[in-house]
Amino acid sequence: MHESARIAADLRAMLGADAVLTEPEDLARYEAGWRYGAGKALAAARPGTTAEISKLMAYCQARGLRVMPQGANTGLVGASNPDASGEMLVLSLERLNKRLEVDPVNRTALVDGGVLLSSLNEALAPHGLLFPIDLGADPTLGGMIATNTGGTRLLKYGDVRHNLQGLEVVLPDGTVVDALNRLRKNNTGLDLKQLFVGTSGIYGVITGAVVQVVPVPRQQATALVGCVSGEAVLALLQSLERDLADVFTAFEVISANALGPVFTHHPDLRNPYGTGQPPAYTALVELSSTLPGAALDLAGVLEERLGAFVEGEAGEGLTDVFMGKPDEFWALRHHISESLRSEGKVLAFDISVPRSRMAAFTEAAVALLAEAYPFIRACDFGHWGDGGTHLNLVWREADAPRPTAEVVAELQTRIYDLAVRGFEGSYSAEHGVGPHNQRFYDAYTPAPVKAVNQALKDRLDPDRLLGTTRLD
Ligand SMILES: Cc1cc2nc3c(=O)[nH]c(=O)nc-3n(C[C@H](O)[C@H](O)[C@H](O)COP(=O)(O)OP(=O)(O)OC[C@H]3O[C@@H](n4cnc5c(N)ncnc54)[C@H](O)[C@@H]3O)c2cc1C
Numbered sequence: 001m002h003e004s005a006r007i008a009a010d011l012r013a014m015l016g017a018d019a020v021l022t023e024p025e026d027l028a029r030y031e032a033g034w035r036y037g038a039g040k041a042l043a044a045a046r047p048g049t050t051a052e053i054s055k056l057m058a059y060c061q062a063r064g065l066r067v068m069p070q071g072a073n074t075g076l077v078g079a080s081n082p083d084a085s086g087e088m089l090v091l092s093l094e095r096l097n098k099r100l101e102v103d104p105v106n107r108t109a110l111v112d113g114g115v116l117l118s119s120l121n122e123a124l125a126p127h128g129l130l131f132p133i134d135l136g137a138d139p140t141l142g143g144m145i146a147t148n149t150g151g152t153r154l155l156k157y158g159d160v161r162h163n164l165q166g167l168e169v170v171l172p173d174g175t176v177v178d179a180l181n182r183l184r185k186n187n188t189g190l191d192l193k194q195l196f197v198g199t200s201g202i203y204g205v206i207t208g209a210v211v212q213v214v215p216v217p218r219q220q221a222t223a224l225v226g227c228v229s230g231e232a233v234l235a236l237l238q239s240l241e242r243d244l245a246d247v248f249t250a251f252e253v254i255s256a257n258a259l260g261p262v263f264t265h266h267p268d269l270r271n272p273y274g275t276g277q278p279p280a281y282t283a284l285v286e287l288s289s290t291l292p293g294a295a296l297d298l299a300g301v302l303e304e305r306l307g308a309f310v311e312g313e314a315g316e317g318l319t320d321v322f323m324g325k326p327d328e329f330w331a332l333r334h335h336i337s338e339s340l341r342s343e344g345k346v347l348a349f350d351i352s353v354p355r356s357r358m359a360a361f362t363e364a365a366v367a368l369l370a371e372a373y374p375f376i377r378a379c380d381f382g383h384w385g386d387g388g389t390h391l392n393l394v395w396r397e398a399d400a401p402r403p404t405a406e407v408v409a410e411l412q413t414r415i416y417d418l419a420v421r422g423f424e425g426s427y428s429a430e431h432g433v434g435p436h437n438q439r440f441y442d443a444y445t446p447a448p449v450k451a452v453n454q455a456l457k458d459r460l461d462p463d464r465l466l467g468t469t470r471l472d
Contacts, residue, residue, distance in 0.1 A: 004042055007065065007089075011045050014055055019046045019095070030070060030081070030090040034137075035348075036436045037078025041068075044090040050168060050176060050207040053096070057205065058174030060089065066465050067091050067172075069201040071143025072116065076350070077434030079200045079469050080143070088468075093142050096207060102127055108165060109213055110180065113142030113206045120211075129213045132157035136334055142206040148198030150430040152333075155385035156249045156288075157214065159430075160197065167193040168208030172461040180210050195456070200432055202467040203460050217288035220249070221299040222329045223306055224272055224322045226279040227253075230359025232317025233281050233384060237355070239309050240285060247298065250286035251385035252333050255362075258379040258392065261339040262332055269331050272322040279319040283384075284329050299323060336381050340394050343379075347408055349391040351419045352429035358384055361423045365391060365415060373411070375399040388429040391415065412440075420444050433469050441471070 004022075011020045021027055021044040032038045042065075047053050060067050066088045070080045082088035093114035100119065101110040104127045111120055118138045120131050133144065134151040143149075145167070150159040157163065166181030179192050195203055227233045233253055240248055256278040263271045287302050306321045340346050353361045366378050375395050382389035393411060397404050419425035420440075427440040454472035457464065464470075 007063070008043050010059065011043065011056070011089075014059065015045060015047050015052055019048070019052075020044070021046070027090075030073065030092060033076075033078045033081045034074050035076045035078075037075075037081035037434070039082040039084050039088070040086040041082045041090045042087055044092050046092045046095045048095040048098070050096070050170065053091070053170045053205055053207055054174045054176050056091065056174075057170050057172055060465060061173050061463070064463055064465065065089055068467060069093065069142070069146070069205050071114065071140030071146070072138060074137040074139045075143065075147055075434065076431040077428070077436040079147075079432055079434030079436075079467065081468075083435075083468055091205065093140055093205075093207075096142075097140075099208060102129070102213075104129065106182065106184075107213055108182070108210050110208065110210050111141045112208055113145075113168075114140050116140055117144065124213055125216070128216050130216045131211055132163065132214050133160055141209050141211065142201075145197055145206050145209060146199065146201040147432045148430075150383070150386065150388070152252060152383065153250050153286075154383060155251055161194070163212045164193060164197065164209060165212055166210035167196055167206060169196055169204035170207055171204045172466050176207075177204070180208055182210060184212075198432065199471065200434060200467055200469040202469050202471065203456060204466070215290050217249075218290055218292050219296075219298050220286060220288045220326045221302045222284065222286045222324060222326045223302055224320070224324065224329055224332075225283045225285060225306060226273075226319035226321075227281040227283055228317050228319060229280055230362050232314070233283055234356070234359055235314040235317055236283055236309065237385060239312075239314050240305075243305050244287060244301070247287040247289045247301075248285075249288040250284065252284040252382070253384040253389075254282045254284065254333065254336065254381040255379060256280055256282075257377050257394075258336050258340065258381040259332065261343050261379070262335045265339040265342050266331075266335050269335065270324065270328045272320070272324070284333055286326065333381070336379075337390075337392070340379055340392055343394050344396040345394065345404060347393040347411060349393070349415055349419075349427075350388070350429050350431045351391055351415070351425055351427065352386070352388045353419060353423040353425035355384070355387040357423050357425075358387060358389065361419065361425065362389065362391070364418055364422065368414060368418065369393070372414075373407070375401075376411075383429075386429075387425075416440050416444075433471065435468055438470060445471075 030044045068082045096112045096114035099112040169177045259278045379392045416427040433441045
């Protein structure tokens with residue numbers, strides 16, 4: 001029997017026939033990533049319990065079989081797909097989704113690693129609770145932990161790391177580590193779970209988690225605020241935090257170049273600027289509260305404070321204030337990426353810099369483009385409240401003097417150098433490392449950090465069988 005057929009037969013005997021896929025048409029959806037990543041899998045295994053994953057990992061280690069853990073495959077750096085060798089086994093967590101226990105008194109939920117974010121929130125809703133990481137995809141909890149997902153409300157709730165209490169992990173040799181901590185306070189040594197947060201699943205397979213959850217806000221209030229410059233955006237952010245920190249939930253900033261295409265391609269969405277030009281930046285401000293409207297007029301508070309800012313010191317930098325429904329304004333934010341794709345080639349950067357340097361960084365990037373790449377538009381938008389920006393560069397390929405691949409490679413080096421070396425920033429604010437960012441990890445990570453990762457990997461996965469991301 002051929003080696004791959006032998007492995008498939010062994011896995012079927014271990015997990016059940018329908019848990020193992022080998023046909024090319026069945027494997028296709030595990031092989032290609034959402035944005036990057038396209039490989040070839042030996043097979044896909046879909047175990048349904050931690051015990052099965054433990055057996056599977058021990059089997060793979062004994063045979064030297066390389067494994068790619070995969071959740072909902074919504075990651076954006078190609079880290080969830082097998083490489084091109086055809087020798088990697090995809091370990092899909094999609095069937096590991098049975099444990100979902102809500103504990104309203106402790107305000108936690110115990111979940112299997114393959115539980116989807118939407119399923120968790122459905123189970124929490126009857127208790128008036130919510131897992132507060134909010135994004136435009138429906139990932140698994142295991143995948144969210146492995147990528148330390150941040151969301152649009154990170155300003156208030158933090159990222160996954162901040163809301164994670166405990167983990168269950170299967171190590172590459174099959175050992176099950178039960179660190180499903182049920183205590184909010186537990187200072188008893190190494191906080192082991194952190195090793196698996198944001199490390200792309202290369203130290204172990206996350207099979208369970210205890211997450212902290214929050215009460216669903218009873219009301220939200222949103223406004224769009226026009227700002228003449230990046231500095232005006234930062235002044236507005238400080239005013240909002242000073243006066244409204246208790247209820248300040250989100251601060252998303254959209255440049256005129258990113259907002260214009262949304263209005264062009266979605267004339268059905270509310271355009272508060274009408275036929276006028278949007279200013280340099282538009283900030284989407286959201287407040288939320290668990291207090292009912294009868295106790296706190298949140299929209300009134302927001303309108304009054306923004307009015308006061310316009311009249312006050314920061315007012316010079318503000319052009320407009322529009323109050324509106326949350327859905328209406330968030331729809332603008334959520335249609336940006338797809339609207340930009342209708343405009344031409346898009347090169348997306350997921351960058352962070354210290355918040356204080358957001359305006360200066362963006363200006364420097366725009367100046368670099370104007371000087372060396374006049375055919376490119378910077379269409380930036382993002383989570384300025386957390387120092388994160390999705391600097392999207394858009395151009396018509398026919399206008400470029402050089403092939404797209406050349407332009408992309410040059411720009412990646414120049415923009416990341418600017419962010420990391422020029423502005424103390426990160427080349428990956430929230431999406432992780434993965435093959436897409438591997439060469440930048442290699443270039444920018446200090447040798448002692450790599451050495452610590454190497455020691456961990458040598459101990460836990462000496463044959464480098466798990467994942468394709470390298471942190472050593
Ligand atoms: C439309 C869209 C919007 C997004 N918006 C945001 C955003 O606002 N903020 C943000 O931070 N991210 C965002 N993301 C990316 C986000 O990181 C991923 O959606 C998600 O966190 C990955 O979860 P997943 O289950 O899809 O994992 P996958 O994509 O399947 O895997 C991601 C990584 O985790 C590993 N992994 C998966 N499951 C496990 C497991 N159980 N054990 C060990 N390793 C595992 C994989 O090997 C891979 O390295 C967005 C993605 C999309 C498509």
